[in-house]
Amino acid sequence: MARRKAGKPVKRARSAGGVVFRRTPAGPEILVLQHEGGKWMLPKGTIEAGETPEAVARREVLEESRIANIQVVGDLGEERYFFFWRTEDTYYDKTVHYYLMEFLGGEDPTPQKEEGFVACAWVTLDEAVARIKYKETREIIRRARAVLESSAPVTTGG
Numbered sequence: 001m002a003r004r005k006a007g008k009p010v011k012r013a014r015s016a017g018g019v020v021f022r023r024t025p026a027g028p029e030i031l032v033l034q035h036e037g038g039k040w041m042l043p044k045g046t047i048e049a050g051e052t053p054e055a056v057a058r059r060e061v062l063e064e065s066r067i068a069n070i071q072v073v074g075d076l077g078e079e080r081y082f083f084f085w086r087t088e089d090t091y092y093d094k095t096v097h098y099y100l101m102e103f104l105g106g107e108d109p110t111p112q113k114e115e116g117f118v119a120c121a122w123v124t125l126d127e128a129v130a131r132i133k134y135k136e137t138r139e140i141i142r143r144a145r146a147v148l149e150s151s152a153p154v155t156t157g158g
Contacts, residue, residue, distance in 0.1 A: 008084075008090065008091055009090050010090070010092070010093055011091070011092050011093070012092075012093050012094075012095075013046065013092050013093070013095070014094075014095050014096075015045055015047060015056070015094065015096045016044065016054070016056035016096065016098070016099070017042050017043050017045065017056075017057050018043055018044075018057045018058070018098065018099050018101040019042055019076060019099070019141065019144040020043070020061055020065070020070060020101045020102075020103050021100070021102060021103065021144065022103040023102075027124065027125075028124075028148045029124055029125075030042075030123065030125060030141070030144065031043070031065060031067075031109055031121070031122055032121055032128050033065060033111060033117050033119070033120055034118050034119040034120075034121070035116050035117055035118070036116045037116075040121075040131035040132050041134075041137065042098070042132075042137060042140070042141075043057075043060045043061045043064040043065055044096050045060035045063070047097075053097040054072060057072075057099045057101070058070065058101075063112055063115070064111070064112045064117060065109040065110065065111065065120050066109060066110040066112070067103060067107045067109050069104045069105060070101045070102065070103055071101065071102050071104060072099050073101065073102050074099065074100035075097075075099055076098040076100050076140055076144055076147070077097070077098065077140075077143065078096060078098070079095070079098065079136035079137060079139060080093070080094065080136065081094055081134070082094070109122075125141060125144070125145045129141050129142070
């Protein structure tokens, strides 16, 4: 946790995102995005006034990876972390609400260049944990693993 210096402002920030997975014969793979700085992350974005976290999570997956054919299958709860944004000289207390989303196929993920994303990749859960450096986000992936390994296959349609 970042140590807060006296007199520096603290802003609360709320975001939502998705752990998007697809089923493969070898097991589930999840979608990770690489930012131009090199860091790998999950799709997420700011909750604006009047928006629900689930709607924001769906929107951010669409904007950041260009895939829309997803179905929310679970609620993974929140991660919370603190960071200092040097350009604003401000500390942030950030909460991100994540949803487990199944990719239903038919689209190829494409990174949102305007937001600085340079790659999208489908990786195993272990590979996602290895690529993502933020411990709070790795915990969200562990929650997703617990759900995916404990549940029967999700079926759609009739």
